[in-house]
Amino acid sequence: MILETKDLHAAYGQSTILWGVDMQVARKQVTTIMGRNGVGKTTLMRTIMGLLKSAQGEIEFNDKAIQGMPTYKRVKSGIAYVPQGREIIPKLTVYENILIGTEALPSGPKTFDEEEIYALFPILKTFRNRMGGNLSGGQQQQLAIARALVGKPQLLILDEPTEGIQPSITLEIADVLKRLIAERDMSILLVEQKLDFAKILTDQYFIMDRGKVVRNFDKENADYEELKSYLSV
Ligand SMILES: Nc1ncnc2c1ncn2[C@@H]1O[C@H](COP(=O)(O)OP(=O)(O)OP(=O)(O)O)[C@@H](O)[C@H]1O
Numbered sequence: 001m002i003l004e005t006k007d008l009h010a011a012y013g014q015s016t017i018l019w020g021v022d023m024q025v026a027r028k029q030v031t032t033i034m035g036r037n038g039v040g041k042t043t044l045m046r047t048i049m050g051l052l053k054s055a056q057g058e059i060e061f062n063d064k065a066i067q068g069m070p071t072y073k074r075v076k077s078g079i080a081y082v083p084q085g086r087e088i089i090p091k092l093t094v095y096e097n098i099l100i101g102t103e104a105l106p107s108g109p110k111t112f113d114e115e116e117i118y119a120l121f122p123i124l125k126t127f128r129n130r131m132g133g134n135l136s137g138g139q140q141q142q143l144a145i146a147r148a149l150v151g152k153p154q155l156l157i158l159d160e161p162t163e164g165i166q167p168s169i170t171l172e173i174a175d176v177l178k179r180l181i182a183e184r185d186m187s188i189l190l191v192e193q194k195l196d197f198a199k200i201l202t203d204q205y206f207i208m209d210r211g212k213v214v215r216n217f218d219k220e221n222a223d224y225e226e227l228k229s230y231l232s233v
């Protein structure tokens with residue numbers, strides 16, 4: 001396993017959101033967290049990244065406990081996070097936004113192979129010098145993924161990458177993610193509510209309800225009717 005959470009609890013102030021999450025992400029696979037609005041999917045990702053402190057339980061990355069580690073160290077050790085809503089910087093250019101992702105690299109000059117990135121996302125080459133804020137939602141999502149990739153992560157976390165994006169671009173994104181899994185030594189932890197998109201990529205499903213994992217299955221044994229009963233859409 002590249003990532004594992006054990007009995008993970010987290011709270012916003014007095015309000016406990018995660019009530020003991022047990023979840024595993026296997027190497028070179030796509031693991032998908034599903035569940036309806038407000039069950040704690042984003043809170044789980046934020047806790048894995050250290051943006052929210054865990055209250056109890058463990059987070060292991062490459063078999064090492066990381067729950068006490070600051071966020072920047074988690075990033076440097078190989079976890080990249082594309083947050084829900086993307087959070088690109090509107091007043092920086094596409095190129096400058098991508099460059100930020102190189103801060104995750106261990107040391108040396110912070111550069112990236114532009115052609116390699118533009119081969120994955122050609123639109124970012126066209127818009128290289130345009131302000132990030134002027135891109136469409138789908139293009140911003142591609143930009144956020146590009147920014148994560150230049151840090152050469154072992155684990156890429158994506159929180160609802162298809163939210164508010166037109167279907168043609170979501171298919172392009174699925175293709176890129178498939179290629180990355182095939183060609184690199186990378187694992188993906190995906191949060192998704194759109195089953196059609198999840199099905200293209202997912203090896204292993206974890207379903208959350210009220211701050212816990214209530215079901216998990218691999219793609220061969222997936223009960224999609226049951227899965228749908230845990231989704232809002
Ligand atoms: N900053 C915050 N402070 C207090 N409560 C919060 C905060 N962020 C989220 N919550 C609450 O935590 C619960 C879980 O929210 P979370 O964003 O993790 O859900 P989610 O599964 O990602 O939902 P969605 O599918 O809508 O993105 C919700 O009840 C939400 O209102």
Ligand SMILES: [Mg+2]
Nearest residue numbers: 041042043084
């Ligand atoms: Mg969320």
